[in-house]
Amino acid sequence: MTFSPELEAKFAKLLETYPPGRTRSAVIPMLLFAQDEVGHISNELIEEVAKRCKVTPLQVDEVVGYYSMLHRKPMGKYHVQVCTNISCLLTGGEELYHHAEKTLGIGNKEVTADGQFSLEEVECIGACSWAPAVQINYEFHHQVTAERLDQLVGELRKRQ
Amino acid sequence: MLYNEPSPLEVKIVTKRFGLPNSASLDTYLANDGFKAFFKAIEMTPEQIIDEVKVSALRGRGGAGFPAGLKWSFVPRTSPKPKYVIVNADESEPGTCKDRLLMENDPQQLIEGILIAGRAIDAHKGYIYIRGEYRYLIDVMDRAIAEAYSRGYLGKNIQGTGFDFDIYTHTGAGAYECGEETALLDSIEGKRGIPRMKPPFPAVSGAWQSPTLLNNVETLSAVPPIIRDGGAAFAALGTPKNGGTRMVCLSGHINKPGVYELPVGFNLLRMIYEVGGGMRNGKKLKAVVPGGSSCPLLTADECDIAMDFDSLAKAKSMLGSGGTVILDENTCMVKFALRIMKFYAHESCGWCIPCREGTTWLKKMLQRMHDGGGQKSDIPLIGELSKNMLGRTFCALGDAAAMPTISIVEKFPEDFEAHLNGHPCPYEHSHEAVLV
Known part of the structure; x- marks a missing residue:
């Protein structure tokens, strides 16, 4: 997936934020920031976040199901x-x-x-x-x- | 920005810069005692800093009221792994809206508090876990952090002291449970926020299996004034073992709702009638939630009480997180109990069966009772079911759901009886919202 340069910069910063090897920590902020830009959390976005954070798509999906601000379907503008x-x-x-x-x-x-x-x-x-x-x-x-x-x-x- | 008029009865320690022009800027902070405590802390040994916090009798402002100095002393002095300071800014206890103001109006004070905590436990990294709904505060804190870096108050060799420290913000995404400190740790590791088995306590094995100090925003914001002016001066503001001031969030049926900084131990009736301007529309006081929705309620007769941790414990309630909610005589206590239970049923993470099933069943029973379908035997059953949850869960969410419910059933049985035999709710509220 392609994102705006601002969001890419945020992602890059997130991957530097946590201790070495702890990229899984970036999953939740990355999902929320991405949702703000693309509107909702699609399967494609789950795959993308999983790839970037070096976790399985299932590990991302279970998080999406837990946090009430993460939406699998598009919400209104x-x-x-x-x-x-x-x-x-x-x-x-x-x-x-x-x-x-x-x-x-x-x-x-x-x-x-x-x-x-x-x-x-x-x-x-x-x-x-x-x-x-x-x-x-x-x-x-x-x-x-x-x-x-x-x-x-x-x-x-x-x-x- | 301030959202309510201050009260002349306030004692401004952590809020002293609120209302100054550009109160969130580093310049305003420096011109008003900012970072004096940090330089003092650099001259002190870690043990001296921890002792000073112990002397201050500062107790955790997130809700549990655990003595802060003691918590700091649990972090092992030496560790092969890096240590972390994590700020719990997941403020989500219903009735509580104070940490928001501390970050918005004085972010540098929080940064200084984190630095001093870091110096005391020998940590060099800090994270601020901010609830997702407070998105604007991520920006506020990121700006404040960037300003501190640019002027040498964060990063390598801070102000030539040889002390290094980095601070990062981290966003949650909507989960009350993540305010529980071990669930917060799972959340910051990128997982569902589910409480951990203790021990090990976070001080020994917390974030990323490293020693971690977790404190609430208000707790850490009180540290710079404590170190600057001495622990004894802070302690003297409150009552014995309950040092300092606390930000009280007054809400509900009151003339002047707002957040006010008052000495710990301030009388609750004075809070309502002098600080809060009395009851709205001249109505009679019925009950008070002393410190957030998890606390057992006080009846009007129990409100002549000093608002400190120990006095509230003696009254079989809690001081909690400072969310003081005032209820007038027209409040339906069944409805109120139902709304509290809906919240906990929605927020239960599902890990422990007594909480997951108990909150859902209690919600259904309270709903049926409020709709007029309850039986007389339901009244003690609601209390009994709640008591079966107490102490039977990993974290305090189960207790938090049970405690207010038990108090409401025991203290206001007449409200439950009025709903029996198909009687509609005798109070005004007639609508019922659906919360999925």
């Missing part, structure tokens, strides 16, 4: 993650999640027909004191109301 864990639950996170389902017209871990949005009900993302919290891709949004969520989605729709 904008992955909307609504936290409903305790601090968010107490401040309306669950209602916000249901509102997001309506606004986007999709359910948990589903993708809109145009591939622009996906939705996920997530566990604590570390924004408890500024709940309810939403992460769109990697960007945090704090104290999100239903109106604010609609506004954020509206802005992203325009950006497509």
Whole structure:
């Protein structure tokens, strides 16, 4: 597979990061950084990461199955993650999640027909004191109301 | 960046540079006592550094509260293998959002803390394991690390002292379990995050089978002030055996949620009513999660308590990770217990059967109870099933799921009884989200 020069530079740095012979340590960061660029983790990507980290494809695949941020299927261009864990639950996170389902017209871990949005009900993302919290891709949004969520989605729709 | 107004009741030790212009820059750090502790540590022997941390009564800020100096002393003095310092920045205990601020606002303080720990255990490499959701902090820390290298505060012969040290960031990819230190080690080795059998403890055989010191971000961030101003000064801020300050993350039904640095041992009621501005909408206090979702809950009557490790242990709860969640009288405790259990069922790594099966069964029972399909005999059964998980797993995740559940069933039986005989939830929440 071919990647952007920026990602190749990241990969090269990763392979230098761990002690000699410990390239397996680079598997998880490499998968996540690659997913950010290519969208999801395909069989081809698993083979590629396995080759670069000198491990078997199975050793890569079992990791993909374990970590919740690694996706075997394409997610939307904008992955909307609504936290409903305790601090968010107490401040309306669950209602916000249901509102997001309506606004986007999709359910948990589903993708809109145009591939622009996906939705996920997530566990604590570390924004408890500024709940309810939403992460769109990697960007945090704090104290999100239903109106604010609609506004954020509206802005992203325009950006497509 | 700061997300809430500071409180006048705060005692700012690890957050003292928060809010300064460019607080994350090396220049701001150097102009405000930065790296003074490092130069002091270079003049000290490793034993003297460890003793100073012991005197400070600093206890692990990740949740377990283990005395930091003692942990440092477990790393063997000599080792044929290289030693490592690993920072646990996998902050994912529900209710906790403080390490994020320490890295965002003062990354150089963390770097200095890692250097001093490295000097104390004779390590020359450090890794910062940052949870995947905190991607922007990988960039923040990488920038801070690059700045420190460019000015000779990292790398070979740091500031002419002859001490070499390298720091790298490492990203997780979404797994609560990886906050458990041995699961974190498997994760940094590129595997599924599953807890290891102890012993050997990480201090003896950790990352890549080498002696490894693992500390939370806040623990290591407290080290520069301890070495700079002395362990005794830090210890004096807290209560006996509970030194210093701690970052308290107030959330839930409170007027001024936020992260506040308060002396260890600060009274919980004062936290709620003076620091946190009291209950939202003038509602009555019902319960408090003292330090993250793993902790047994306190009832309103139990909240006149000093927030230190030993007082909370005496009250059969835990100080945990500093995530203090406030619940008002309108909170359905069945729903709350259900949400906690959904979390643990989702995050159980599946290695130990009591945890894997126990969390899933408890989730189903609590769901049925909340939906009105519970029987009276389910109430003690939920407690019993939880107790069967205690102490029967490799790591603390099973206990973490059981402990709050036991406390909720025992302290709020009337909420469970109100859901019996097909009664719908008497509280407002009516929706049920699906978490796969």
